[in-house]
Amino acid sequence: MKNNAAERGCACGHAQEKTCGQGEEANGNSPLLVPAHITSKLYIEQMDCPTEEGLIRKAFAHKSEVSALDFNLIQRILTVTHEAESLPLIMQTIEELGMKAQLFVDQAEPQAAQVTAPQKSLRLLVLAGIAAIGAEIAEWMSGPEYIAAGLALLAVMICGLGTYRKGWISVRQGSLNINALMSIAVTGALILRQWPEAAMVMVLFTLAEWLEAKSLDRARNAIRSLVQLVPELATVRQQDGSWLEIPVRQVQIGEVVRVKPGERIALDGEIVAGQSTVDQGPITGESLPVDKSVGDQVYAGTINQSGSFEFKVSAAAAQSTLARIIRVVEDAQGARSPTQRLVDRFARIYTPAVLMLSIAVAVIPPLVLGGGWYEWVYRALVLLVIACPCALVISTPVTIVSGLTAAARHGILIKGGVYLEEGHKLSWLALDKTGTITHGKPALTDTVSLLALDGIDANLIAVSLAARSDHPVSQAIARTAVSHLPVNEFAAILGRGVSGTVNGVTYQLGNHRLMHESGVCSPGLEAQINALEKQGKTVIMLANSAQVLMLYAVADTLKDSSRAAIEALHQLKVKTVMLTGDNAHTAAAIATQVNINEARGNQLPEDKLRAIEHYAQQGKVGMVGDGINDAPALARADIGFAMGAMGTDTAIETADVALMDDDLRKIPLFIGLSRATHKLLVQNISLALGIKALFLGLTILGYGSMWMAVLADVGASLLVVANGLRLLRY
Numbered sequence: 001m002k003n004n005a006a007e008r009g010c011a012c013g014h015a016q017e018k019t020c021g022q023g024e025e026a027n028g029n030s031p032l033l034v035p036a037h038i039t040s041k042l043y044i045e046q047m048d049c050p051t052e053e054g055l056i057r058k059a060f061a062h063k064s065e066v067s068a069l070d071f072n073l074i075q076r077i078l079t080v081t082h083e084a085e086s087l088p089l090i091m092q093t094i095e096e097l098g099m100k101a102q103l104f105v106d107q108a109e110p111q112a113a114q115v116t117a118p119q120k121s122l123r124l125l126v127l128a129g130i131a132a133i134g135a136e137i138a139e140w141m142s143g144p145e146y147i148a149a150g151l152a153l154l155a156v157m158i159c160g161l162g163t164y165r166k167g168w169i170s171v172r173q174g175s176l177n178i179n180a181l182m183s184i185a186v187t188g189a190l191i192l193r194q195w196p197e198a199a200m201v202m203v204l205f206t207l208a209e210w211l212e213a214k215s216l217d218r219a220r221n222a223i224r225s226l227v228q229l230v231p232e233l234a235t236v237r238q239q240d241g242s243w244l245e246i247p248v249r250q251v252q253i254g255e256v257v258r259v260k261p262g263e264r265i266a267l268d269g270e271i272v273a274g275q276s277t278v279d280q281g282p283i284t285g286e287s288l289p290v291d292k293s294v295g296d297q298v299y300a301g302t303i304n305q306s307g308s309f310e311f312k313v314s315a316a317a318a319q320s321t322l323a324r325i326i327r328v329v330e331d332a333q334g335a336r337s338p339t340q341r342l343v344d345r346f347a348r349i350y351t352p353a354v355l356m357l358s359i360a361v362a363v364i365p366p367l368v369l370g371g372g373w374y375e376w377v378y379r380a381l382v383l384l385v386i387a388c389p390c391a392l393v394i395s396t397p398v399t400i401v402s403g404l405t406a407a408a409r410h411g412i413l414i415k416g417g418v419y420l421e422e423g424h425k426l427s428w429l430a431l432d433k434t435g436t437i438t439h440g441k442p443a444l445t446d447t448v449s450l451l452a453l454d455g456i457d458a459n460l461i462a463v464s465l466a467a468r469s470d471h472p473v474s475q476a477i478a479r480t481a482v483s484h485l486p487v488n489e490f491a492a493i494l495g496r497g498v499s500g501t502v503n504g505v506t507y508q509l510g511n512h513r514l515m516h517e518s519g520v521c522s523p524g525l526e527a528q529i530n531a532l533e534k535q536g537k538t539v540i541m542l543a544n545s546a547q548v549l550m551l552y553a554v555a556d557t558l559k560d561s562s563r564a565a566i567e568a569l570h571q572l573k574v575k576t577v578m579l580t581g582d583n584a585h586t587a588a589a590i591a592t593q594v595n596i597n598e599a600r601g602n603q604l605p606e607d608k609l610r611a612i613e614h615y616a617q618q619g620k621v622g623m624v625g626d627g628i629n630d631a632p633a634l635a636r637a638d639i640g641f642a643m644g645a646m647g648t649d650t651a652i653e654t655a656d657v658a659l660m661d662d663d664l665r666k667i668p669l670f671i672g673l674s675r676a677t678h679k680l681l682v683q684n685i686s687l688a689l690g691i692k693a694l695f696l697g698l699t700i701l702g703y704g705s706m707w708m709a710v711l712a713d714v715g716a717s718l719l720v721v722a723n724g725l726r727l728l729r730y
């Protein structure tokens with residue numbers, strides 16, 4: 001929920017994307033003339049359905065004070081970008097729509113999102129239901145008409161007033177929403193003296209609304225269950241050395257917190273005393289205990305197991321990794337997925353179209369074909385009920401939200417419904433090697449002195465250069481010594497190595513490419529390099545301007561999970577390719593070990609980018625990587641994955657999909673989830689449309705009745721929602 005429009009938008013604070021478009025043209029191009037725009041978050045309790053969104057959009061369409069609207073229907077939060085002084089006007093406009101807006105302040109913790117909505121009174125609904133059934137019985141027993149009429153009117157009054165009110169507001173706005181359609185249909189039925197039917201339609205419709213609200217609540221609660229992982233109190237050390245339980249919100253960075261065995265960790269931090277094993281499952285989805293001792297990071301929401309320890313808080317409660325995860329999930333829910341946009345667009349045409357049809361059905365047959373008015377007006381009213389796109393519209397967001405939440409539970413952070421929807425189309429997955437397929441912590445295996453120069457300790461020079469770099473290959477060499485020589489003019493050479501001067505002499509430490517380009521390579525050396533590389537090792541050398549002095553080989557180890565992950569991907573019919581900056585021999589050796597389809601070595605950043613473009617011609621491409629040399633390729637890929645996002649903010653922020661730990665098997669899991677999501681979306685949409693089409697046909701042929709149509713609509717809504725919620729258990 002942190003991305004406010006000012007961050008996304010241009011300097012003047014206009015939101016550039018996710019806007020409704022209105023008001024933008026008016027003042028988008030002249031930032032100097034426009035009063036400063038600010039964003040406000042409003043919590044609107046009644047706003048949990050696309051109907052309300054439509055109303056609000058319409059109401060603000062011609063208000064130049066408002067430049068952007070961003071709806072999060074699941075959280076019921078509307079983010080408005082507007083002129084600084086216009087907030088009262090905005091609140092008033094919303095009030096005129098029959099809704100109540102409250103200023104929503106992002107409090108210091110994720111719990112803030114927990115604004116509980118009071119539920120529609122079920123008791124009234126039951127009462128109305130009884131009255132409606134009474135009307136039905138009265139008619140069936142052919143009692144006096146006034147009994148059925150009285151009971152029906154009672155039922156409509158008990159549960160239908162809200163619908164009438166909302167319908168009226170929408171008509172006043174010049175649009176016809178579901179509430180308006182229902183009101184017209186019920187009123188029509190009353191005028192036609194279809195008493196029990198009118199009552200039943202109103203009761204069932206209200207029931208459907210109520211159930212829909214409940215199921216959205218369920219989707220909402222699923223995310224909240226992540227928040228509830230964090231305890232409310234933490235045991236913090238006081239100045240005098242004693243321990244005191246205080247609310248996590250009040251704990252400052254740098255304070256020391258004590259954790260007992262079996263306790264949930266309350267904040268992010270670094271262990272300063274003690275040791276234990278921690279179940280990080282709540283964040284990574286992987287409930288294997290992880291050993292933790294002094295210096296290791298611990299995370300809020302994870303569970304301490306056997307030992308006890310003390311840790312120094314590294315982030316305020318609202319900035320913890322878990323809090324960021326929740327924000328990402330909430331943001332992702334707020335954004336519309338492609339299918340949702342499509343469905344919404346369809347609904348915007350569908351409803352007026354059926355409406356027109358219904359008018360035609362009411363008027364044309366009686367006028368032109370000499371049909372009975374009563375009969376055809378009744379059919380038209382049934383069509384009005386069918387015009388309600390509820391089941392269709394609700395099915396997609398429920399499915400997507402459930403999918404996003406299930407993913408978060410597995411330690412997969414998806415940045416938007418788009419990626420969840422697109423994931424099933426991936427036909428290629430590109431992976432880099434270091435840190436993705438391998439552990440990224442190579443160890444030194446060979447050290448060869450090629451040329452000894454008088455008075456020069458070549459190994460020490462190499463170690464000193466290596467110590468200045470945090471590249472894993474350099475680090476492997478740097479780890480072998482503790483004391484270093486001073487290095488001047490140090491520089492990293494992208495995809496090749498490093499250079500620097502020691503005691504006034506310039507040296508280079510790097511791979512074959514670097515040596516070759518500097519003209520210090522020889523056929524003898526190449527033979528030596530090739531031999532080592534064919535064993536899957538990575539070779540780098542130290543050279544001065546004329547000769548190669550030292551040769552090192554390092555070897556990385558495969559992650560246990562890599563092979564299984566690649567195999568799972570192949571089973572899902574996703575082809576794999578390794579793109580690595582390392583040499584082609586090593587690339588091929590590693591590729592064979594994990595059974596990857598293709599491997600490309602010696603890849604500079606632009607080569608990786610070109611490779612992605614190449615595979616993109618064959619379909620959607622995903623890319624997993626880290627580091628700067630992957631950035632362009634990751635950005636170009638249809639879905640960019642980052643691994644080990646638990647400790648790093650940037651990975652969460654920049655990737656499309658962030659895997660909280662570095663287990664590659666999460667990618668096939670993600671693709672599986674994406675396929676399940678896609679399947680459910682297709683099922684739900686066909687179901688909703690199929691039922692509509694069926695009743696459309698039946699009605700025109702004269703077999704449809706109004707309450708059957710409502711029942712079908714309610715049934716369809718329930719079915720698709722229940723179907724969507726199934727994803728939560730994925």
Ligand SMILES: Nc1ncnc2c1ncn2[C@@H]1O[C@H](COP(=O)(O)OP(=O)(O)OP(=O)(O)O)[C@@H](O)[C@H]1O
Pocket residue numbers: 432433434435469470471473474492493494495496497498509510511538539540579580581582583603604627629
């Ligand atoms: N700072 C450095 N120190 C030592 N060697 C380096 C350094 N930078 C690059 N190299 C050499 O260049 C090669 C390519 O480096 P690059 O950073 O492009 O890829 P990588 O990170 O090793 O592999 P991947 O692309 O799979 O992540 C490395 O394998 C290494 O041999």
Ligand SMILES: [Zn+2]
Pocket residue numbers: 512515516521522526
């Ligand atoms: Zn060479």
